[in-house]
Each structure stands twice: as structure tokens, then as C-alpha cells.
Amino acid sequence: MMKKQLVTMNINGENMDLRVAPNDVLVEVLRKEANLTGTKKGCGQGDCGACTVIIDNKAVLSCLTLAMSAAGREITTIEGIADHKTGEMNAIQKSFLNHGAVQCGYCTPGMIMSSYNLLKNKPNPTRQEIRRALSGNLCRCTGYILILEAVQACAAEGGVN
Amino acid sequence: MNILTPFEYFRPTTVDEALELLATKENAKIIAGGSDLMIQLKEKMIHPSNVIDITHIPELQEFKCEEGKGAVLGACVTDAFCEFSEELKAKFPAFSYAAGEIGGPQVREMGTIAGNLANSGPSAETPSSLICYDAQLVLAKKGSERTVDVKDFITGNRRNILEEGEMIKQIIIPEPDPNTKVKYSYVAMRRMMEIDIANMCIRVDLDGDTIKDARCVMGSVAIKPLISEKVPEVLRGTKLGDEEVILKAAEAAQSEVHPITDVRATAQYRVDVIGALVRRILRELAAENK
The missing domain is CATH 3.30.390.50 (CO dehydrogenase flavoprotein, C-terminal domain)
Structure with a gap:
């Protein structure tokens, strides 16, 4: 075992001192050290997108990121997009619910993070742009149509905050 | 599964510091986006003792694409950057398109063009267009630099001419002829x-x-x-x-x-x-x- 050291990580706007080893992968640190289990680990190979988080304004894969490398960057997970004070869900989360875009739910945090990042950077995407932005997120319940509709509706109704 | 073999982690903030680490740390591997390297680590295809993270070196993020002067990409310029760059789309459309066809969106935000080359996979997307555009690489090691053509860089399946302690520093794409x-x-x-x-x-x-x-x-x-x-x-x-x-x-x-x-x-x-x-x-x- 490699020795763990205390590393300050900025997660959802909060500085957290976490125990991290040099060979720790970010998704594991988020789930086990930060107790943020909303981020899911799917394939662990960068194919499924379940572990998508946002680092410095970019949707990336926490299963292919060394936790050490993310220290000093701004990390946002699914837990970080709801209203911090009231706990009210983000518009994109509400839209997923309203459109039945969730089935088993395992891909949902990743889908929402990719969608959230898209709408933040591009408030009025075309359907093709949404499809492309979500092409790195797999859903095995085949809910893609409802997911696309949820993202499109969220954009039409004022987007994400 | 998915637990990486232990290694020491280094995070230099200048190219010189990175080259010094490469020269002195045994069995070292460079990590940038990690989209290829992390998979090789997870699959136990490689067993580095030292991992050098170059993503916190500002110099390697640099991108220049001036009128009449081709383009220069630092080693940490990402696939997604090349996919969306209006300048690259206008000047080197085939390269920009190829960069946008790597993996998925998240992989492209992480992965770098230099990494796509250094990984030297036979099915890599970007070498063919870079060769067609006569692109060159600046390879650096402690105390020296050399410039090579991309066409001479990859020598086989996951093999290239990088020497011990050497890294890709820049990709240079010359200004294309309008014809x-x-x-x-x-x-x-x-x-x-x-x-x-x-x-x-x-x-x-x-x-x-x-x-x-x-x-x-x-x-x-x-x-x-x-x-x-x-x-x-x-x-x-x-x-x-x-x-x-x-x-x-x-x-x-x-x-x-x-x-x-x-x-x-x-x-x-x-x-x-x-x-x-x-x-x-x-x-x-x-x-x-x-």
C-alpha cells in the first residue's frame, strides 16, 4: 500500500481535506473519502460515462483521472448542482424527472453532468449538438429519446443556473 | 481490478522541472489527459515507479495559430480544443475533424494530441492528417531539443522514437498552401x-x-x-x-x-x-x- 496523504480538494465549492494516495483514482476518492456516492463507477475504462464529473468547466471522466491531478482544480459532482441552501434541484434534474428520463438510474448522474455542462456552455444547443454532447454517456435501459427531450426542454425553459 | 499498482506522483509546473524529473526518476511515465495511460495502468500493461503529471505546466497549454504562420500546439492542448478551435477548423480542417472523432466528448476534453501520438496506437486518429499537413514535433530532454517529422515519429505498434527521458513538447504545423x-x-x-x-x-x-x-x-x-x-x-x-x-x-x-x-x-x-x-x-x- 502506498502511503496516503492529506490533500485539499475543492469539491462542489468546498475545500475538503481528504486522504489520497498517488495511485488513487478520482472516482474512488469522491465515493469513499468524500462520501459523495452520487458519482457512479461503470466500466472504469472511459467507455460508459457514468463517472462523469465537471473539472474546471469541462465534463471529464473521474475513472480515468488521478485524484492527485484534480487537486487544486474546481470539481463539481452531481451533489453540487442543486441549490446549496434550499436543496432545490437544478433545472436539468427537474427536467429529467418530468420527462421520465430515468429508468434504473445508474447512468443518470453522468448523463445529467454532461447535459448540465453542455447547457452551461451552450444554452441553446441543437438536437444534434445534444446527441453529440451525450455520445460519451451510455444508457442500457435505452432511454435516450426521453433524455434528449429532457435536455431540449430544459434549454427551452430557460436552461440551467 | 481497477486498483493501480503503486507509484510516486510528481506534478511539475515548468518544462525544465519536468525534464529534470524525467532525467532522474527511474522507470517514469508522463501522464497528461490519462485517457490512454490510465487504461494501461489499470490493465497492468505498464508498471511505472514514477508518474509525472504535466497538466499543471502552463507552457504546455500554449496554442498559437497566427495568420500565415501555421500553428503551434503545446503538448497539453486537448483533442476537444482542436475539435472546436475556429482557427484550426479554418486552416487545418482535416486535422480538426480527426481530433473531434477521438473517443467520446469527455475523453476529448481530457486527451491530448501529443498523447494520441505518443501512445502510438495503430488505430490512432490524428497521425494521418498531421502527416498530410507536414507536421513536426519538438522533442525535449534535459539539456537538448530536436525537431522531427510526425511521419518519422511512430515506428510500430505503441512504439516511437522517443528516447529515455524525452518528451513531446510541441506540435508544429506549417502554414498550408491555399492550393x-x-x-x-x-x-x-x-x-x-x-x-x-x-x-x-x-x-x-x-x-x-x-x-x-x-x-x-x-x-x-x-x-x-x-x-x-x-x-x-x-x-x-x-x-x-x-x-x-x-x-x-x-x-x-x-x-x-x-x-x-x-x-x-x-x-x-x-x-x-x-x-x-x-x-x-x-x-x-x-x-x-x-
Whole structure:
């Protein structure tokens, strides 16, 4: 075992001192050290997108990121997009619910993070742009149509905050 | 599974510091985006004692694309940056397009072009277009630098000319001649998140609609990007879009490849795909030149 050291990580706007080893992968640190289990680990190979988080304004894969490398960057997970004070869900989360875009739910945090990042950077995407932005997120319940509709509706109704 | 073999982690903030670490730390590997390296670590394909993270070096994030001066990409410029850069799209459309066809969106935000080259996978997306654009690499090690052509960089399956302690520092793409047209295309099992069955980039240097010179680079059909000798011979001096010439060029390319059968395609299908790619690219280039 490699020795763990205390590393300050900025997660959802909060500085957290976490125990991290040099060979720790970010998704594991988020789930086990930060107790943020909303981020899911799917394939662990960068194919499924379940572990998508946002680092410095970019949707990336926490299963292919060394936790050490993310220290000093701004990390946002699914837990970080709801209203911090009231706990009210983000518009994109509400839209997923309203459109039945969730089935088993395992891909949902990743889908929402990719969608959230898209709408933040591009408030009025075309359907093709949404499809492309979500092409790195797999859903095995085949809910893609409802997911696309949820993202499109969220954009039409004022987007994400 | 998915637990990485222990290593020491270093995070230099200057190129000199990175080169010093590379020179002194034994069995060291560079990590940038991690989209290839992390998988190799997880699969236990590599066992580095030291991992040097170059993503916190501002100099390697630099990007220059000035009027008449080609483009210079630092080693940490990402695939997504090249996919969306308006300057690159205008000047090097085939390269920008190829960068946008790597993995999925998250992988492209993480992965770097230099990493795509250094990984030297036979099915890599960007080497063929970079070779068609005469791109060069600045390779640096402690106390020295050298500039090499991308076409001479990859030597085999996951093999390249990088020496011990050496890293890619920059990618230099010279200003293209306005009469040079380059196009990249590929065939894969699905549209996104795939690994190519075969890919190809063709460059034509035009005088009106006459092809003065040409280049054709094929990927995923050999252990390294295959530069065709016969396709330029067929194309030289002909009119772009001449259907008879297009068919001949396709046959010429097919005669040069000896691909393997693997999970993605049979050898014969790959040969068929190579013919289709030559025909597709030349027809599209002709249509765009009208």
C-alpha cells in the first residue's frame, strides 16, 4: 500500500481535506473519502460515462483521472448542482424527472453532468449538438429519446443556473 | 481490478522541472489527459515507479495559430480544443475533424494530441492528417531539443522514437498552401465511442483542378500509419474527380495494405474499406473544389 496523504480538494465549492494516495483514482476518492456516492463507477475504462464529473468547466471522466491531478482544480459532482441552501434541484434534474428520463438510474448522474455542462456552455444547443454532447454517456435501459427531450426542454425553459 | 499498482506522483509546473524529473526518476511515465495511460495502468500493461503529471505546466497549454504562420500546439492542448478551435477548423480542417472523432466528448476534453501520438496506437486518429499537413514535433530532454517529422515519429505498434527521458513538447504545423486540400475519413462500427476499422487522410496539391502532387496516409491497417507510394503515382498529373483515376487510386491503395483480422473487422473487410475510403475522399475533395 502506498502511503496516503492529506490533500485539499475543492469539491462542489468546498475545500475538503481528504486522504489520497498517488495511485488513487478520482472516482474512488469522491465515493469513499468524500462520501459523495452520487458519482457512479461503470466500466472504469472511459467507455460508459457514468463517472462523469465537471473539472474546471469541462465534463471529464473521474475513472480515468488521478485524484492527485484534480487537486487544486474546481470539481463539481452531481451533489453540487442543486441549490446549496434550499436543496432545490437544478433545472436539468427537474427536467429529467418530468420527462421520465430515468429508468434504473445508474447512468443518470453522468448523463445529467454532461447535459448540465453542455447547457452551461451552450444554452441553446441543437438536437444534434445534444446527441453529440451525450455520445460519451451510455444508457442500457435505452432511454435516450426521453433524455434528449429532457435536455431540449430544459434549454427551452430557460436552461440551467 | 481497477486498483493501480503503486507509484510516486510528481506534478511539475515548468518544462525544465519536468525534464529534470524525467532525467532522474527511474522507470517514469508522463501522464497528461490519462485517457490512454490510465487504461494501461489499470490493465497492468505498464508498471511505472514514477508518474509525472504535466497538466499543471502552463507552457504546455500554449496554442498559437497566427495568420500565415501555421500553428503551434503545446503538448497539453486537448483533442476537444482542436475539435472546436475556429482557427484550426479554418486552416487545418482535416486535422480538426480527426481530433473531434477521438473517443467520446469527455475523453476529448481530457486527451491530448501529443498523447494520441505518443501512445502510438495503430488505430490512432490524428497521425494521418498531421502527416498530410507536414507536421513536426519538438522533442525535449534535459539539456537538448530536436525537431522531427510526425511521419518519422511512430515506428510500430505503441512504439516511437522517443528516447529515455524525452518528451513531446510541441506540435508544429506549417502554414498550408491555399492550393493544398486535405481530407480525413474513417469507417467504424458505430458513429461514436468507437475504434476505427480503418482511417485515411488524403492530401492533394492542386493547380486548378489538376493534381500536381498527392499524399495518402492510412491508419489501422498496419502497425503504424502507412504512407502510400502508389496512390500519389496514380494521382499525379490527373484531373481531380476523374472517375477512372479514382477507381485506379483505390485499387492502388488496396494493393499496398496487408491488414489483420481482429474483433473489429476481418482483413478482407479492411481491404474493402480502404478502397471505399479512397473513393469517398477523392470524390468529396472534387465536389468541394467545384
